[in-house]
Amino acid sequence: MSTETLFRRITDYAARPDPYPLYAELREHGVARQEDGSYLVGTYDEVVQLLHDPRISSDAHSRADVDEELLRAEADGMTPAFIGLDDPEHERLRGIAMRPFGPPHSPGRIDALQDDIARIAQELIDGFDGREEVDLVDDFAYPLPVTVIGRLLGIPSGDMGQLRRWTDIVIASLDFDPGEDPAVKRRRGREAGREMADYLGDLAASRRDHPSDDLLSALVGDPGPEGAFRHEELKSTAALLLIAGHETTVNLITNGALTLMRHPEAAARLRNDPGLMPSAVEELLRYEPPVQLLPQRSPLTDIEVAGVTVPRGAPLILVLAAANRDPLRFPEPDRFDPARRDNQHLGFGSGIHSCFGAPLARVEARIALTALLARIGADAHPVEDPPPYRRSPVLRGPRHLLVRH
């Protein structure tokens, strides 16, 4: 089949359980121009090179196909979060957000969350008692990270349901669903994003007078040398952290549980030696990354990639999950090896936009999968394999994972 249709075939829902043969086809062609003028890259060296290339923009304004909806939202005063900006703005905003989250200013915040995360994981797992069948998504992998990000930011637990609804709409709006008018979907997504950002902005403002030990309080309370956020920046950053803290870790945990059930020997090894779990989590990030591809980039000038000229402004789609299985980089790339050494995977991206929440995701996945393996027996298995998947080809993972244990 023509490589011009590869992206259409990857985003086709039928490919969701196993997109890897399509990624192999992509790697064979290096850079694949698509029928709509976008370019797909899936070889490791090229993806890494592009992730570190300052001529590659993450800013939607750099695209030739300008998103009218974005321009309307900006005319209304909304500002993009740092994931959609280039340096130096990206670095300034990410730096302000990092101040209360990690080193050098807050080195122990994630480390200090570990006991809390372990307790939440254990409470959810205790809920399995007396049930032969559990849904590892709804009963475990979803509530864990969502509870954690809610507490970290300082969101009242009673409001998390509303935030889930907004998040679902925003994530659906990023999707490539042929059945829906993309303009309508994007508008709906921006409206939900705006309502969420307004809510978070109001909540943060209320912390100014009543600070508590959470990120929102820190973000409104303690300006560092970089200065503080403007209110609109604070809103879009808080919304980004909340949304990115939602589905990605859910999928890491669910993909992890499914992979371990499909590889009983690896699961047995990890049961005997939980010290291997950090390395197993890295291998999961390579083997079944929760973010499969980065669809938002474009070159600021014509660039050459593996002998192909990608014109300025063309959508440039970096397929991390394809690069992660490049046989030129990883020996036996299709083998799941929890003890793999030399595992410089791209599960969290690389370069300046490398995942902000990676340290939190690592801690959550390690604790979640260790607790899960300790609870479900070696005979635990999915009721259906493959399980039903979420719609998104970008944030890929099972919608449900019914397990008999």
Next chain:
Amino acid sequence: MRIVVDLNRCQGYAQCAFLAPEVFFLRGDEALGYRPRVSDDQRERVGRAVAACPVQAISAGPAAGADVD
């Protein structure tokens, strides 16, 4: 236990400084500092940091850096 970080490989992702904050720390926003010898009660955290380094610049254990001395 001994710890050696190949600072030529280190790119300042700081994953180690999140996971073992008593061993690895940032000087300024990107330059990494670390304690080359730590007690065994840090073993688990250091092991997590070794696994999480995106460029695999950290080695740890009794023989770490033996070829450097």
